[in-house]
Amino acid sequence: xxxxxxxxxxxxxxxxxxxxxxxxxxxxxxxxxxxxxxxxxxxxxxxxxxxxxxxxxxxxxxxxxxxxxxxxxxxxxxxxxxxxxxxxxxxxxxxxxxxxxxxxxxxxxxxxxxxxxxxxxxxxxxxxxxxxxxxxxxxxxxxxx
Numbered sequence: 693x694x695x696x697x698x699x700x701x702x703x704x705x706x707x708x709x710x711x712x713x714x715x716x717x718x719x720x721x722x723x724x725x726x727x728x729x730x731x732x733x734x735x736x737x738x739x740x741x742x743x744x745x746x747x748x749x750x751x752x753x754x755x756x757x758x759x760x761x762x763x764x765x766x767x768x769x770x771x772x773x774x775x776x777x778x779x780x781x782x783x784x785x786x787x788x789x790x791x792x793x794x795x796x797x798x799x800x801x802x803x804x805x806x807x808x809x810x811x812x813x814x815x816x817x818x819x820x821x822x823x824x825x826x827x828x829x830x831x832x833x834x835x836x837x
Contacts, residue, residue, distance in 0.1 A: 719804040721832065723764065724824040727771030737764040739805040740772065743812045757812055762798055763819055764805065773822035793834045797825060800833065 694702075719735035742760035763774045777794040802808060829836050 715804060718801060718832075723773075723775075723822070725766045725768070725771075726773050726820040726822045726824075727766030727769040730768060732764075732767060734801060734804050735806060736767065737805050738767075739764045739802065739808045741802070741808055741810045743810065745812075759798075761794070762802060764822075772817060772819040774819040775825055776821040776823055777826045778823075791835055793826065793829055796834045797832060 720733050722731035722733050723737070724731045740763040742763065743757040744760045746754045746756055746758060748755040761774050761776070763772050765772055775794075775797065777792075777797070779792070779794075825832055825834070
């Protein structure tokens with residue numbers, strides 16, 4: 693007879709195998725590029741995680757960096773595509789970041805890019821807004837409008 697702890701370990705191992713399969717599937721999903729009008733697999737793209745600065749305010753506020761948008765670099769043209777999401781989540785629901793499609797995408801896909809570079813700067817570099825993931829939320833398993 694298998695103990696409850698052994699059953700739980702079997703379930704946890706199965707969960708790990710399934711999550712690996714999901715990540716593998718998701719890494720092969722493609723994003724249409726605004727730089728070349730082609731589509732590229734996520735696993736083949738270099739990403740940029742932007743950060744923006746909150747300056748000091750008063751005695752205890754500010755002086756920290758915030759995670760911003762996720763961008764990817766077109767491997768064909770080098771053009772930077774900002775993954776842009778319309779923030780159509782009702783203000784009362786924004787408290788729960790799991791309702792934010794941008795945060796959902798980063799949580800599920802950020803680790804699947806070929807490389808992710810953290811960039812800390814107050815002024816952004818040139819980029820084009822890319823609405824492809826926003827328009828295809830269902831394909832990427834994100835909250836729909």
